[in-house]
Amino acid sequence: MKIAVCIKRVPVMEVKFAIGKDGASVEETGLKYDVNDFDLWAIEAALQLAEKNPGSQTTVVTVGPDAAAEQLRKALSMGVDQGVLLKADKLPADGFAIAEALAAELKGGGYDVIFFGKKAIDSGAETVGIMVAELLDLPCVPAVFKLDIQGGKGTAMRALEGAAEVLAFPLPAVITVDEGLVKERLPSLKGIMAAKKKPLETRPAQLGAAGVTIARMELPAERAAGRIVGTGKDAVPELVRLLQTEAKAL
């Protein structure tokens, strides 16, 4: 099988963000970057599918700055065969503009399955994978937490609010991966060494025009400091009183 997986370089979130001078970006100084969480699971799903189908070829694609080569190398060290960096120094705020660049690269690639993570945790948008499927006119199964692909077709499950759907679909297809489907493997030392020799191509991203722009970014208001009501079960009556009279939550 020919399998593609699209990933994104995102900041590690365990920091306190600052707003950049333009008032419409986050300050990048001091940020660390990694592969987007959901995309790690997409990589793992791609690798597991390839392992079940010997002779498969896997390709990882990203749109990002030169530094995103680091995230592609991580995917290669996990076991993906080759990488493509669609170079864009700054990503537009419009998912469709990014989807156009990815679709242009993937079109005609003959992929049986194209994996995405469900969403990018920096933009929080959850749109690009589905848009790529539309642009390529492929069946799309978003946000799957169970997946079984055999004999040119697949079944998957995805969560709805308070329910779950079982879906059946033919290949080729675009699948976006939710948490719970797989756990990502750690790159082995051998994998890291091998990744250095794997092909990684760079070409300019053919981004579409952006119809959505970021006018402003701000930090959310801090929560006011709370208080410890007390210790142990003796504090329960006072907590209930506060919930009734002060918070009006009971």
Next chain:
Amino acid sequence: MANVFAFAESRGGEVRKAGLEAVSAARQLAEQTGGGEVHALVAGAPGIAAQAERLAAVGADVVLVVEHPELAQYNAEAVAATVADRIRQGGYRAAVFSATSQGKDLSPRVAAKLRAPLAPDAIALAVDGDAIVVRHPMYTGKVIGSLRVSASPALVSVRLGAIPLGTTAGAGRVEAVAPTTDPAAGRVRVVELKEGNTSTVDLGEAPVIVAGGRGLKSADNFALVERLAQAFGNAAVGATRAVTDEGWRPHSEQIGQTGRVVSPELYVAVGISGAIQHLAGMRTSKTIVAINKDKEAPIFKVADYGIVGDVFEVVPALTDAVKQARAQG
């Protein structure tokens, strides 16, 4: 003066709260852009037309009804094609979707078909001159972006619970719309809908959430959390990533950076330390209560009220007290 489109999500023949919120958001936008009409589209099996009154009550002037036996389940391809066609023909200023599983599936499909801009997952909408501005949590809620869309139609999706239900009733004229593509010919098919436990409220809609963390020590001990949720009467059960990774609870209950993002009136964190990954999913809750034995736990920094103590002692006492308070109230 321009009209605004809304997609009214339904399941099992009933419009969901998310659908009513999408129509309410469309009403807001219509008022702010000069008082145009709101056209709400609902798709389902024959009989879904009966939902029109509920849509009119929150502000729909026209209810576009797409009925087909193959639309009994959500049918992404047929619905996306039909919605895109309708928006194309309608000349709308904006189209509102829900940022739910269904709406997050549908809105990017429609945006791509129309090559129209989509501003996703709004917690607030505003009109600024000729642009629609959407407030959208980014970086796991640590940054709020204001996304600006000038082109028409502007597509937006609104987060569950972010938009108050409309109180201005619309005319509710019903108009039948035929599906653009044959719903039976779709490539991806829903072969089964597994309803969750119908006695429990969904996390996105629950006014109260009781969530448990690793401090509960085992799957069985989640009974404590469930009993407290039952005592509130209108509460959903949530969990941390540590708990769902352990398999104590299903992933669908995970609240956090990679799980659900919730904003209930009351959030009770039981045995949760308050990792950044978890806080990303619940920090906008109106009132937060934390019960944890470690007084240094980061959860106490975001909690309005904390009790330092053993969850196995405090939670049963709180359950009884909540039952008693509700019986008296």
